[in-house]
Amino acid sequence: MRINDFRLECYFAKYEFSAKYLLSSSDCESLKLGDLLQMADQECMALWDDLKLGYTDSKGHPLLRNEISKLYRKIKPEDIIVLAPEEGIFVAMNSILDRGDHVISIEPAYQSLAEIPESLGCAVTRWPVSLNDNKWSIDTSYLQNAIRSNTKLIIINFPHNPTGFIPDPGEFKTIAGLAVNNDIFLFSDEMYRYLEFSESRRYESAADIFSNGISLSGLSKSFGLPGLRTGWLATRNKTVMEKIRRFRYYTTICGSAPGEILSIIALRNKDRIISRNLDLVRKNVQIAKMLFNKHNGLLNWIEPQGGSIAFPHLNEKIHADEFCRKLIDLKSVLLLPASIFNFPGNHFRIGLGRINFPQALNVFESFIDEHYAP
Ligand SMILES: Cc1ncc(COP(=O)(O)O)c(C=O)c1O
Structure with missing residues (x-):
């Protein structure tokens, strides 16, 4: 590669x-670390004190996946894999895409979102976030026109890195509708979720919208805990999740044992x-x-x-x-x-x-x- x-x-x-x-x-x-541990309940404190530093469950600690599943409407612990956020992008793209597929990706963006599909031999159409009247905006008709017969994946990221842009509710509905109605996977990078300045702009996670929605999230940004290296992918598509699990055996295999317990504590104090x-x-x-x-x-x-x-x-x-x-x-x-x-x-x-x-x-x-x- x-x-x-x-x-x-x-x-x-x-x-x-x-x-x-x-x-x-x-x-x-x-x-x-001390401040986070102070927030631990009895169960987490016991897990922390007794922690053995062995390999961990490659899907992620069951209690951690249980906490993560509470962030969604339709996602169950078995629809989740815990990995480092950046690893989630790498593993998901490698699991979903094949050479020759067409991908549409928001632009500008965290580089790996479009770079990895390109490195896999996909054609990537960049869908711009642009400036109009001193406001960031997107054009959903651009997205609609960009869809081809071989478009396999649409990649979005709201709140957006680097602009902080979030589309309005109608625009978000159109994006989701285009993915659902054209049977295209929707990869939604939700790393900045919960930092919407207005709650009315916190939209449904892609993984809750339809079975071909894949949500990436984690504790690095909104929770301010990037040193835990805790992120996750959520999808109800069992075939995709199985491919992701198998691919992950070639990256980190499983998460860090202390990181998992600290992540449970963080999520319980979200x-x-x-x-x-x-x-x-x-x-x-x-x-x-x-x-x-x-x-x-x-x-x-x-x-x-x-x-x-x-x-x-x-x-x-x-x-x-x-x-x-x-x-x-x-x-x-x-x-x-x-x-x-x-x-x-x-x-x-x-x-x-x-x-x-x-x-x-x-x-x-x-x-x-x-x-x-x-
Ligand atoms: C939009 C987006 N996705 C994913 C990541 C990766 O997160 P991490 O660095 O915690 O792996 C970042 C980090 O900057 C990001 O901004």
């Missing part, structure tokens, strides 16, 4: 553990963890908007509807690549330029889920004042 470099992960690898301020991270502030993270994101959005309005000759805020990231616009006179490079070199503040997403516009991704966001933004502002004062 030949695959292109994962631009975002390569960029992060270069700076993530040396930069002073991570102003582009997509995960919410992580909990400390409301508490999510509301802490959503509050944080909401506060940070307000702070960001103030700064962007103050510097509106240079920066243009584009409102996200959910998730923990936004994709604002930078004045065309300064290339986002150069702006971000200078910012990391001079101030040790990490932003992601749009080129990392192969996106032609002059945007950058900003992360909204971290506690030190106000401090990072102060340093960012000092950079603007020193180098781009009007």
Whole structure:
């Protein structure tokens, strides 16, 4: 298998553990191990204390799959496999797709969503999220027209990385309807689920919509627990799930034993963890908007509807690549330029889920004042 470099992960690898301020991270502030353990009920504490560090059930701990199934309407523990989120994309694409299949994928996007289908020899049509009247939008008729007789899979991701876009309810219904009525698999990356700023924009999971819906979710973003490496795939399609299980024996085989117990604890405290993270994101959005309005000759805020990231616009006179490079070199503040997403516009991704966001933004502002004062 030949695959292109994962631009975002390569960029992060270069700076993530040396930069002073991570102003582009997509995960919410992580909990400390001790804080998470404090939330454990008696059953989880006993599981933690008695844990043997052996191999685990390759489908995922039954109690963990039981907690995950509660997040869905129609999904049972046997419709779930627990794996690392990124692994979920890799394994699902390898299990669903064959060379020559046609795929339609939202664009820009977390690179592997379209990169893996392409590496498997599929033709991928990119379905753009574009900017209209300073709002992110999609055109469902573009999706409809892109469908071919050999279209096997539609890939979506809402709340969307990197824009924070969520379609309106009518648009979402149209997308789901196109998949259902044309008998096309729908892979829905729901990694930022529960961070919708309005609950009315939290739509049904693909796995609940129909049997060819496959939902990817996990604890990395909304729960702020990426170090657990806990994600999952949910689908009611038994054939696809069986293929996924078999393929997974070639990746990690099974999950990490401590990670599973900690994940059960996190899911049993979902409301508490999510509301802490959503509050944080909401506060940070307000702070960001103030700064962007103050510097509106240079920066243009584009409102996200959910998730923990936004994709604002930078004045065309300064290339986002150069702006971000200078910012990391001079101030040790990490932003992601749009080129990392192969996106032609002059945007950058900003992360909204971290506690030190106000401090990072102060340093960012000092950079603007020193180098781009009007
Ligand atoms: C949309 C999306 N899907 C999947 C992933 C993969 O998650 P993880 O890094 O926890 O494997 C990410 C991570 O950034 C993401 O943004």
